[in-house]
Amino acid sequence: MSEGLNFEGWSCPLPLRDHPNIVMGHGGGGKLSAELVEHLFLPAFADSGAVDMGDAALIAVGGAHLAFSTDSFVVRPLFFPGGNIGELAVNGTINDIAMRGAQPLVLSAGFILEEGLPLDQLAAIAHSMGVAARRAGVTLVAGDTKVVDRGHGDGVYINTSGFGIVPEGIDIGPTRAQPGDAIIVSGTIGDHGIAILSVREGLEFGATVESDTAPLNGLVADLLDETRNIHVLRDPTRGGVASALNEIARASQVGIVIDERNLPVQDAVRAACELLGMDPLYVANEGKLIAIAPASDAERLLARMRAHPLGRQAAIIGRVTADHPGLVAARTGIGGTRIVDMMVGEQLPRIC
Amino acid sequence: MSEGLNFEGWSCPLPLRDHPNIVMGHGGGGKLSAELVEHLFLPAFADSGAVDMGDAALIAVGGAHLAFSTDSFVVRPLFFPGGNIGELAVNGTINDIAMRGAQPLVLSAGFILEEGLPLDQLAAIAHSMGVAARRAGVTLVAGDTKVVDRGHGDGVYINTSGFGIVPEGIDIGPTRAQPGDAIIVSGTIGDHGIAILSVREGLEFGATVESDTAPLNGLVADLLDETRNIHVLRDPTRGGVASALNEIARASQVGIVIDERNLPVQDAVRAACELLGMDPLYVANEGKLIAIAPASDAERLLARMRAHPLGRQAAIIGRVTADHPGLVAARTGIGGTRIVDMMVGEQLPRIC
Numbered sequence: 110m111s112e113g114l115n116f117e118g119w120s121c122p123l124p125l126r127d128h129p130n131i132v133m134g135h136g137g138g139g140k141l142s143a144e145l146v147e148h149l150f151l152p153a154f155a156d157s158g159a160v161d162m163g164d165a166a167l168i169a170v171g172g173a174h175l176a177f178s179t180d181s182f183v184v185r186p187l188f189f190p191g192g193n194i195g196e197l198a199v200n201g202t203i204n205d206i207a208m209r210g211a212q213p214l215v216l217s218a219g220f221i222l223e224e225g226l227p228l229d230q231l232a233a234i235a236h237s238m239g240v241a242a243r244r245a246g247v248t249l250v251a252g253d254t255k256v257v258d259r260g261h262g263d264g265v266y267i268n269t270s271g272f273g274i275v276p277e278g279i280d281i282g283p284t285r286a287q288p289g290d291a292i293i294v295s296g297t298i299g300d301h302g303i304a305i306l307s308v309r310e311g312l313e314f315g316a317t318v319e320s321d322t323a324p325l326n327g328l329v330a331d332l333l334d335e336t337r338n339i340h341v342l343r344d345p346t347r348g349g350v351a352s353a354l355n356e357i358a359r360a361s362q363v364g365i366v367i368d369e370r371n372l373p374v375q376d377a378v379r380a381a382c383e384l385l386g387m388d389p390l391y392v393a394n395e396g397k398l399i400a401i402a403p404a405s406d407a408e409r410l411l412a413r414m415r416a417h418p419l420g421r422q423a424a425i426i427g428r429v430t431a432d433h434p435g436l437v438a439a440r441t442g443i444g445g446t447r448i449v450d451m452m453v454g455e456q457l458p459r460i461c
Numbered sequence: 462m463s464e465g466l467n468f469e470g471w472s473c474p475l476p477l478r479d480h481p482n483i484v485m486g487h488g489g490g491g492k493l494s495a496e497l498v499e500h501l502f503l504p505a506f507a508d509s510g511a512v513d514m515g516d517a518a519l520i521a522v523g524g525a526h527l528a529f530s531t532d533s534f535v536v537r538p539l540f541f542p543g544g545n546i547g548e549l550a551v552n553g554t555i556n557d558i559a560m561r562g563a564q565p566l567v568l569s570a571g572f573i574l575e576e577g578l579p580l581d582q583l584a585a586i587a588h589s590m591g592v593a594a595r596r597a598g599v600t601l602v603a604g605d606t607k608v609v610d611r612g613h614g615d616g617v618y619i620n621t622s623g624f625g626i627v628p629e630g631i632d633i634g635p636t637r638a639q640p641g642d643a644i645i646v647s648g649t650i651g652d653h654g655i656a657i658l659s660v661r662e663g664l665e666f667g668a669t670v671e672s673d674t675a676p677l678n679g680l681v682a683d684l685l686d687e688t689r690n691i692h693v694l695r696d697p698t699r700g701g702v703a704s705a706l707n708e709i710a711r712a713s714q715v716g717i718v719i720d721e722r723n724l725p726v727q728d729a730v731r732a733a734c735e736l737l738g739m740d741p742l743y744v745a746n747e748g749k750l751i752a753i754a755p756a757s758d759a760e761r762l763l764a765r766m767r768a769h770p771l772g773r774q775a776a777i778i779g780r781v782t783a784d785h786p787g788l789v790a791a792r793t794g795i796g797g798t799r800i801v802d803m804m805v806g807e808q809l810p811r812i813c
Contacts, residue, residue: 130577131574131608132576134608135608136574136608145606146604150604153591154601155591156594157600159591159601165603168602170525170566173522173525179570179571179622180571181571214520218502218531219531219533219622220533221573223483224482224483227481227483228481228482239509242508249506249511253620254488254502255618255813256486266573266618268531268605270531272624274522459607459609
């Protein structure tokens with residue numbers, strides 16, 4: 110307790126010393142975020158026995174295995190086409206839990222409110238949290254509210270944390286991709302990011318693009334009912350499909366090859382990305398998942414996905430290879446191949 | 462998902478309509494906070510099956526009972542005498558879990574960082590979180606980092622969530638106080654609040670007052686080793702001992718009588734409170750607990766508390782009565798009796 114007032118003597122762990130202060134990119138889910146976890150948080154938390162700070166941790170309790178996850182939401186604006194920060198916060202943590210193959214059970218909600226926030230906005234946000242939780246079959250059981258002075262927040266920041274039960278015999282995680290596996294995405298990519306960008310910047314791209322925010326636990330339950338032989342599940346949020354696949358390639362020490370022509374992208378999202386010089390592979394999703402499973406099961410899983418309301422536009426987008434471990438390559442529309450790297454920072458700040 | 466952009470039609474539930482916007486007092490742990498939970502959050506979350514949003518929820522998982530809790534920390538300054546926001550965040554959620562009689566097992570950490578935060582400060586904060594978690598025997602297993610634009614945060618906000626296992630046969634909660642029970646506090650009150658206030662306002666009260674931030678799970682384990690017949694445990698944080706006792710009196714529908722002469726208060730804290738016109742009963746603590754148990758066990762529990770490093774100045778401060786249910790009364794130093802009400806807002810904003 111003696112180190113309270115004193116942070117002298119602390120320096121930035123390398124390679125963070127190149128950036129002595131936090132920059133927006135540290136929250137982008139790309140290389141800077143990964144450096145912060147690897148070089149700052151993990152060494153600090155290792156004292157407590159921390160070994161990994163992935164999307165959802167697996168905890169053995171009695172005879173059960175729980176998947177436990179946390180996520181804070183700072184999206185702006187608070188209300189956007191297709192959703193608001195409240196349902197985004199509920200669905201986001203549900204999805205992190207579901208990506209371990211777990212059935213989410215309970216959530217907590219921690220609010221940081223800014224002085225002056227209209228209570229009708231808070232009531233609308235809280236209501237949609239309750240609706241989202243019920244839709245996913247999850248109960249909001251614990252809460253906390255703090256208030257910060259006007260000018261020290263942005264209306265509402267929400268943390269949701271929660272856990273679910275991993276069914277017996279399920280072993281799904283980012284290290285389990287294997288050469289020969291197929292890569293399936295559950296639907297169109299980039300919807301959430303473009304929805305936020307369009308309302309934030311007042312842009313029009315023909316049709317209104319709505320956020321895809323949705324709880325994926327029902328879809329995951331269907332997939333596991335089809336086969337338990339799924340290796341990896343991942344919701345490609347911040348940093349998009351490209352960042353998610355890069356993390357999986359590194360964690361599993363495998364190569365990944367995708368075919369850009371097979372990527373499902375809404376016309377309006379494609380148009381917006383072309384206009385803005387953005388790549389849909391890097392744009393955030395909030396209601397999509399990537400499933401990686403043996404190629405022999407891929408068609409069955411694809412059919413099962415397409416039978417679910419949240420998976421109608423699912424597609425097989427690539428495969429796992431033993432070549433170039435740690436790297437993601439893409440066959441482009443004109444027949445070439447490019448490396449799909451992880452972004453350093455982010456394309457769009459405050460996306461979730 | 463269709464209600465995304467639209468919060469028209471939402472109005473403030475009564476009695477919140479008197480305050481159409483969030484004010485600092487909504488985060489103070491007093492009447493305004495309670496109204497927000499009762500009239501806004503609980504009705505909204507009831508859709509999901511929520512029935513209570515207490516400090517830690519009890520969840521049955523397989524054969525085990527878990528206590529699950531969340532807390533966000535927005536204290537300023539980030540570093541203060543006796544601690545910093547990091548160890549406060551770790552200890553705070555550990556204590557909420559411990560107040561159900563549970564042994565905390567794992568914690569998550571969600572960071573909202575402000576652009577421009579020096580990384581050496583973040584490294585110091587993260588380090589002390591690791592140390593605090595190890596001290597309490599808890600593992601930090603899941604994390605999340607978001608970054609907000611300069612001017613939309615205050616350096617660091619931290620959410621911690623976590624759960625622990627409630628031992629078989631333990632039933633501790635705020636509704637269980639019974640007439641005839643004794644009320645014990647584990648040490649001097651008001652230390653944390655005065656420590657924050659002194660450094661924030663640059664005040665001197667003779668000796669430096671240090672925050673009492675500490676993990677109470679070890680002390681709770683000792684008490685439960687002495688007797689499992691403990692009815693209520695409570696850490697009197699925001700709103701102090703007065704607010705905690707009011708909440709217990711209401712939840713248990715009992716009266717509470719305390720004797721102010723028995724309240725342990727450090728000289729420097731008493732001096733600061735007199736100078737500032739504050740009542741130590743309302744000042745926050747971050748390493749103290751209130752235990753309520755049958756009077757016949759009180760002396761044993763008191764002795765056991767005093768044998769623990771965090772309970773050396775423990776004292777029996779009052780008793781539970783069947784009179785005036787829902788109210789807390791105090792015998793004053795000059796022999797009178799006064800009602801100790803819950804505060805409307807708060808004495809000190811941003812205390813935790």
